[in-house]
Amino acid sequence: MKDWRYWLSAQQGTLTAVAIFAVMFVIYTANHPAGFTANVVQTAANKGVLLAFVAMAQTLVVITAGIDLSVGMILLLTNCLASWIVIGTPLETAMGVIAVLLVGALCGAINGAIVIYGRLQPIVTTIATGAVYFGVALLLRPFPGGSVNEDLADALTGRLFGVIPSSLVALAGVVLIVWIPYSRSVYGRAAYAAGSSETAAYMSGMPIRRGKFLSYTLGGLIAAVGGLFLTFFTYTGDAALASGNAYTLFSIAAVVLGGVSLFGGKGSAIGAIFGALAFRTIGDLLFVFDFDPIWQPLFQGLILLVAVSLGAIALVRVRNRLEWFL
Amino acid sequence: MNERMPSFVRRLDRAVVIAFACIVLLLILGSLYSSSFLSPEYLLQQLKVASFLGVIATGMMLVILLGQIDLSVPWAVSTGAMMACAAAAYGDVGAAFAIPFGILCGVAIGVVNGLGVAYLRIPSMIMTLATNAVAQGAMVVYTGGFSPQDSATGAMRFLATGSMIPGIPNVVIIWALVGAGMVFVLTRTSFGRCVYGIGNRERAAYLSGINTRRIVLIAFAVAGGLSALGGILLAGYASKAAQSMGDAYLLPAIAAVVLGGTSIIGGRGSYLGTIAGVILITLLQSILSVMQMPEAGRQIIYGLVIIVMLLLYGRTAAER
């Protein structure tokens, strides 16, 4: 086999996600009353990028064969924090941004520490820490409110050169600054390895603990980027339990659509990003098709069901039934 | 443990014992705040409220033992409740079939989950998330178009709030029956063995000639049915069905099962632990609520208590 074929088969999940997104987005813009305009793209981008950050955060944890059910709560917590401190002079704002990112990373690190050093299962750990983070968010913002540096917010949710949504640029920036170095570092690979086969990774002398810890921490950090974006997008902080839970669940859906294996060791944040964008486009499709409002949730649910079932097509090709079982 | 001990004692693993100890500790802490936490009425009341979670967590446990998870609990609960109440609108016949019909709707959701997970091999975490969304959509359509009847029938009221045996609420009896059934299934039947086997390694179970897909399908169907039953009982308790009634049960059900020592990756756990977990979660929520703690503090303490308890006994073994 040629090298590019190996590359292709390794990137299969990601490429599928890109394809799903592309198809849906074309359908969306083709039917949009305003058409494929900078405004429409910007609106879609802002909404999509927010989930993309959360999905990226989730990916980092899922790669280690974990799951972060607190990711939505980290989003809320950092959102509430940002609505207090990301304001004022450019210097103050910058300090605020850094503080928010650090708090997000801290949340992730706490999750990681409990899972790795406390040896607890990620699902329950993050259910519990999620409750704690939400509690803190509620302490910070008992009611929706607060404010943010609007210049920064507008810059990051606006457009560059009048055409390119700056949120997409920010997303690309995070991919370049966080994801690429991570996935190519020794620790990132250790995280992948731990997700694929923890015992094998351990026996091979890989730094699995540090790799996993780094994943959880960076996961928290990226969730905090999401929290910042939520703040930029809404100018406020809001500890809304339902929306935190919604983001957690959406992130799982996005990750799966993005070809990341929930069993760990496989997939990439790029895939998850497109999974998130595709998931968001499902919601947008409601806008361009004239559905009875009462039927909209059902329609959305069915599309999700169909989308997650797409993976099952591969089953047709399985000729050895043992392959059903991983 | 000592081999000569009776088998039921031997089976008590550390997790279960500590979980029950934590229950006692919670009650003692609660009684420092108010002595009424030790009053029989309060305890019975908690047992009654715990029964709803208990029934739902029973299904969740079955699925978790398989190494899967059921995130469709919220709307399976609501669907069961709403459909049972809906059936009641169709005269006496409807009222008579209300409960079975509600359960059947839950089973239907479970079957869809099971088909996706077992036959299409979709990870349960995402499959059940999708069915949850579909069930929600279906209920919205239903509510918006069919002049919904959502009052509980007399039978539902009776099951949820009555007491056939004086002093013991019917729900507690129902939970006991469901629990006894589950214990029997898990320990004495080949289905139960298969559930544990699949949870440990589905491949090996398949090569042993077990129809693993059917077992997984059945387990999800049962879980869906139990969620719906929980919803029906809740509807009886509140005397009506509401869409959001299931929301508050998903995470507590998972937490209860895991606090009870069941491994979230499947294959290990006992029902006794789940009982302990359910009571723990119920008590914890109730005590925090009554203590007038602001919501924020309650969430924080709730989370911390779960983590601390798991650190006490829920840790996986160190390899070295």
Next chain:
Amino acid sequence: MQQSYDLFRMEGISKRYGGVRALEQASLTLKAGRIHALLGENGAGKSTLIKIMSGVVSPDQGTMLMDGQPVTFPSPAAANDAGVVCVFQELSLIPELSVADNIMVSRPPTRFGMIDRRAQRQIAEEALARTGASDIHPLALVKDLPLSRRQMVEIAKALARKPRILILDEATSALTAGDVRKVFEVLKRLRSEGLALLYISHRMNEIAELADDCTVFRNGSNVASYPAGTKSDEDVIEMMIGREYHSAYPPKPEPVPDKKPVLDVQNLSWGDRLHDISFSLKAGEIVGLGGLDGQGQRDLLLALFGVLRDVKGTVLVDGEPVRIESPTQARDHGIGMALIPEDRKTEGLMLPMTVRENLSFAALDQLAKNGVIDGKKEQTLIDRMMKLLSIKAGNLDVPVGTLSGGNQQKVVIAKWLMRSPRIVLLNDPTRGIDVGTKQEIYQLLRRLADEGAAILFYSTDYAELIGCCDKVLVLYDGAVKRQLVGSEITEHALLASALNLPEAERVQELAS
């Protein structure tokens, strides 16, 4: 050859797992420039010892000295850093990573803190070439490779770490004869470069060829050390099992010509992996599957057992055509088939479940009435199986994962014998099994056959096929190349047909 000196010493090593004593005051000395063989039956503690050497587990007691200095290895990484590298029995490859990633897993070349993929690939290619496995593409994912290739990658990975002490724990158990030869060359070269090698294998001929020194383990302690070639095989085996040892194979009965076949396979094909396979299997007969590893033997067994889809051809059981679409169908409905799978840890057993639960797992339908398990019946049958196979387990309620490899394998066999199957398919059942247990398994197979079972038996060990089988089908590229019956079954014939080379000279050349 360099001057050999004591490179590594272990003294008074003890390790307990719960109630199980894995090692008790064990010691071992490795010299530079020598290959040291470690022998012992299953569960003797060999793997545990080398896990301690390589930092995977920590000993309860004992000291380790390297170059005369005391050392402790808190992690495998620490051991690697000290130059102790191990090829583990349970492979330590990461399935979702590429071959190159796996080879350079612990210390990849980096640029600006990121892994330099180009350099990594180059080093990996070199390592593969040095191991004699340049047929493996460095970008392939490990999970897509067959077991024998994975084992080669594992060895390449160990070599790439530039060890001073190289440990191989049954590293050749899944390799083909050709691969083994290549690996041996590498090992001999390493010896001449002054490394200390520790070699664990249950194959006596390999040890005879390679080893300079031998140490025998029994019950967690070293019972004897001696220079290679100073003891006869029989003596060594007796040291290992602690009792007298007789000929490994039970005598074969005379063939009964006019019996009807129980299983008749006609023109069976599956995709591009199996081609037009026909043979028959009679009651009381042991038929072997030979040939190089990976020629479709495993696929054939899986196809018969109903695991593969779209299998073409006819399968007759007792003369009736049947379509078997799942193991469930294969095991009942008058077919009565059993398959002892390849990998006991992932396919045969549920390791965390108890011995009892594992034993009755395949026979639950027979043990249960209306779905409820009959505890008494279960206990009776289990007792019978424990006795029949003399399974050594402290207690029926311990996790089966705590048994030694040989006893685990016996549990896998026993769980199928619970059903009294009529057709028994075995997929390399003696891999990684000590000679004592092997002997028991051979005798068991013959007894089953005598009681009327039809047995199809795949083995990577030619001696086994010769010793056990009434008939051998040699597969090559998914097709039956030759059927050898009775006295035709010789090493020479097996090898010749396995390599698909009829000329005797070439065979001799290769065999030497």
Next chain:
Amino acid sequence: EPEVVSGPSADPECFAPWSAETKFYKFPKKDGPFRIALANGYIANTWRIQMVQTAKAYAAQPDVAAKLKEFKVVSTGEDVPAQISAINNFIDSGYDAIIVNAQNPTAFAPVIKRAKQAGVVLVAFDNILDTEDAINVNVDQKGLGELWGDWLVKYLPNGGKVLEVRGVAGTSVDTDRHTGLHEKLQASGKEFKVTEVMGKWDDGVAQKVAADAIATNGPFDGITAQGGDTGVVQAMIDAKHPFVPFGGETENGFRKLCAKHSADGLKCTSAGSGPAQVAVAIKTAIAALEGQVIPQEVKLPLAITSDGEFKEGQDFFPTESDNFFVGNSFPTCGINFTAQEIMGQTKENQ
């Protein structure tokens, strides 16, 4: 860009200003028929479904339909950014007015800016927006709390133990009602010992927490609940708690129980925010587009029904579901839907 004018508004009965300080707006007159959109958030509860159905029914009324070219509804769920994006999309698609039940009162500043620039009329109702750039149509949430406070003070002139079943923590509705209640209790100068629990506006949750509170802190002399009131009364009945004065919402089930147990001491006052306010919001939007003068904040009348006034078939419906919110009409605005008419609509049409 509306012009700020002086009142009164066009239809002063219906478009009542919130307070004396409320500004009046006159938007540039546009020619109909209009394209109006409803950007709803969460949908999966009876209140919201009833609201969406009411909106559809209202928009289909012949006189309203004549003024509308298009009426589109999108529900985006609990996620605020999704709702913001929906509004953005409506703006980009050239809708004349957008009606919103906001998931968050403060989060919409950027999109409000855009709507203003694009000359789109933004009307918020129920969960309103913290801004002067949108028209807010709402019931007086704090006033509701005050109503309940007054009610309890009236029946408990000497103070006493009160159980307050609150809603969802952190929402402005919950806070406003809570504040209103406590201000009145405080102002009475009597000693009230209030036990607060969070009922999440849900019958099941409210019933559970109320039962717990009764078992541990009861009995109470008065009760107030923001929602899930049927459950709270149920908890009292189950615990054999004596019936006491109760200030609550407008669920049909609650009113049924109030009517039934009034003689036993369950003295209720019931008022709340009916889903029909969406119709008022649509009406307001059309008026604004037509260039009529409207207040920036429209105050909806509280449809209060108290003990002794519960009339079968008007204030409660004994044979109907417990679950819907009675008081689905705003007569001053000419909006008179009964709940069953709305919720059964599709069925009857079929």
